[in-house]
Amino acid sequence: MRALRHLALALMLAATPALAQNLRIGIQSPPSTLDPHWLLNLSNTGALRNIYDTLVARDAGMQLRPGLAESWRVVDDTTWEFRLRPGVRFHDGAPLTSADVAASFQRVPNVPGNPNPYTIYLAGVTGVEVVDDLTFRIRTTGPSPILLTNLTQIFIIPRSVAAKGNAEFNSGEAAIGTGPFRVASWSTNAPLAMRRNDAWWGGRVPWETASLVPIPNDSARIAALLAGDVEFINNVPLQDAPRIQADRRFSLFAGPSIYAVNIYPDVERPNPPGVDAGGANPFADTRIRRALSLALNRDGIARQIMEGFADPTDLAAPPFIFGSIPDRPVPAQDLNAARALLAEAGFPQGFGVNLFCSPNRTPRICQAVAAAWTRVGVRTTVEVVPQATFLTRRNRREYGVFLSVFGSLTGETSYLLGSQLHSVGTVPGLGTLNFTGLGTQATDALIQRARATLDDTERARQLRALMQQVADENLIIGVGLLRSVNAGTANLATRARADEEVLAVEIAPR
Structure with a gap:
């Protein structure tokens, strides 16, 4: 591995891609593993699909x-x-x-x-x-x-x-694939250095070497692109997108995304963590969840918080994927109706909640949600949980209500419904991302039926009905759809992927 470490250092010190034939990509969230079957998330799948x-x-x-x-x-x-x-x-x-x-x-x-x-x-x-x-x-x-x-x-x-095991993959020993690049070197929070696989079945790979350079800080990622330390970055900070777009030295690559910003209230437990409602669980009441939804100014969040690089919706998955609802109107903010529903449900004075928040692109959205809920009487504080522990705590169900980004990775709503709406532990592989207590025998049966329906038209109809239920009952409260926004030097060409993965083989010199 010593030779591989020397190669990685050479990649990082290369002055230009023309000399090293190296593409340096600044990424917001580095992979946490080289094991392709460990810890399913965008940071890992997006990196490992290069290998x-x-x-x-x-x-x-x-x-x-x-x-x-x-x-x-x-x-x-x-x-x-x-x-x-x-x-x-x-x-x-x-x-x-x-x-x-x-x-x-x-x-x-x-x-x-x-x-x-x-x-x-x-x-x-x-x-x-x-x-x-x-x-x-x-x-x-x-x-x-x-x-x-x-x-x-x-x-x-x-x-x-x-x-x-996981350790052998992370050391590079077992990290063997058939992809366009092979691993040169990697360690946690260090660049993933890769070499071209000249024998790749998919055709010519445009770069001799490529490296995924972790730059979690948004300002630092932009600065690295402007200074020429990297040639490409993902997840462009939205406030910087207009500046990049106007600079002839660079190109902005934006497009639709499968990632949605969702709020997940615990609907099951009598006294969920972070909820101050006299020992009760207000989220179990459909009226409360609807009040929380009506309190949101989704248009304002998309336009002001997300700088226009988001689309307002109350759906938990994009309207353009299979089984979603393409023409559902966006609920308008209605503070009076929200207050009325709270009173009708027995909380005229509201209650208190701690909104747990992923640090990945959502803290400003969390603050906007907290402000909106507080205006209708749901006194809300925000706790941004470090990425290293966010998923672990979520898996232990330490959140009474949390906000995070979810991607419909398969391009079909059966993934969201099967993983988050289906009951936990009743069917192997289903309910694996259900951390809010959703699921009934009736909805489980409908999900299983849809997943087994061969006719595409009928399956889409069944999935849309389930998505309608999720939205109407606010079982998962959709806030907005993100957009895939990347940037690179003007001599590069690519297309923003809806899954927001960055594949070096799809970035080509003009």
């Missing part, structure tokens, strides 16, 4: 396309057959075979201590049957129309490292 591939891929607009699998077919209601691309090799030179796929699938649910596993994407999958080196069959418990969509999130690794 690992999936059977099915998606383009910048979330449309599916062949990945490592060149073709597939439905054999029967419980069987899909896939054909791998011939000639694909892992970074260590080993050929990709069906046995590697089987080992990857088997590993996903068996990574010990995983704080946010990828198992939601294998819900309903019972196993992988190897037919021959390039042919395999995926067995499911029933019809699985969303299988292809889910497979865009399952990274394939060689079976030779499938038994390795």
Whole structure:
């Protein structure tokens, strides 16, 4: 690994991409692991997709396309057959075979201590049957129309490292994929240095080396781009976007995003943490949740707080993805109606809450929400939880109400509904992100039915009905949809991805 560390240092010291043929990307949130099956979140998947591939891929607009699998077919209601691309090799030179796929699938649910596993994407999958080196069959418990969509999130690794743990991947020993770049060096909060995979099946990789440089501070990330320390940055601070756009030395790359800012009230426990309501849980009452929604000025948040780089909505997922509601009107702020609903529900004097907030792009939104709620009598303080502990505390259900960003990573609402609306612990892989006590037998059955409906038109209708319920009952309170906003030097060309991932192979010199 000493040689790899020397390479990483050379990448960081390179003065220009022309000399080093290196693309330096300043990223807001660095990956926390090189293990492709550990801790599902954007920071990890966005970085690791530069190294690992999936059977099915998606383009910048979330449309599916062949990945490592060149073709597939439905054999029967419980069987899909896939054909791998011939000639694909892992970074260590080993050929990709069906046995590697089987080992990857088997590993996903068996990574010990995983704080946010990828198992939601294998819900309903019972196993992988190897037919021959390039042919395999995926067995499911029933019809699985969303299988292809889910497979865009399952990274394939060689079976030779499938038994390795998180530590071996993070050291680089097991971090072997088939992607456009191979790992040169990485450590926590240090740049992820990568070298071009000249044998990549996807075509020519435009950069000899690429590095993902962690720059969490917004001002520092902008400064690094302006100073030439990096050639590209993600998550442009919205207040700086007009300045970048007007500077001919740079280009702004913006587009729709699958990420929504949502509020998650605990609807289950009698006295949830951070709620001061005399031992009661006001969030269990639909009227209270509706009052909280009506108190919000979504247009103002999108226009003023988000500098116009957001779209107001009360939906928990973007209206443009499969199974969402494309034409739902945005509720107008109505403070009097909110106060009336609070009084009707037995809280004419309001109550107190501590709004727990992720630090990732949401603190200013949290402050706006707190101010709006306080105006109607819900006395709200904001606690911004450090990113390192936000998910851990959320998983332990230490929040009575929290605000965070959620991405519909599959491009279909079945992901949100299956992970957050379905009851916990009743069906393997479902309810894995349900931290607010949602779920009834009736809604669980509807979610399972939709996930098993093969006809796209009928499945979309069922999913829209469930999304309507979530919005109408404010089970998850949507605030707004973010936009994907990146920037780079004027000699670069790319398209902002709706999933907000930054793939170095998709950034090209003009």
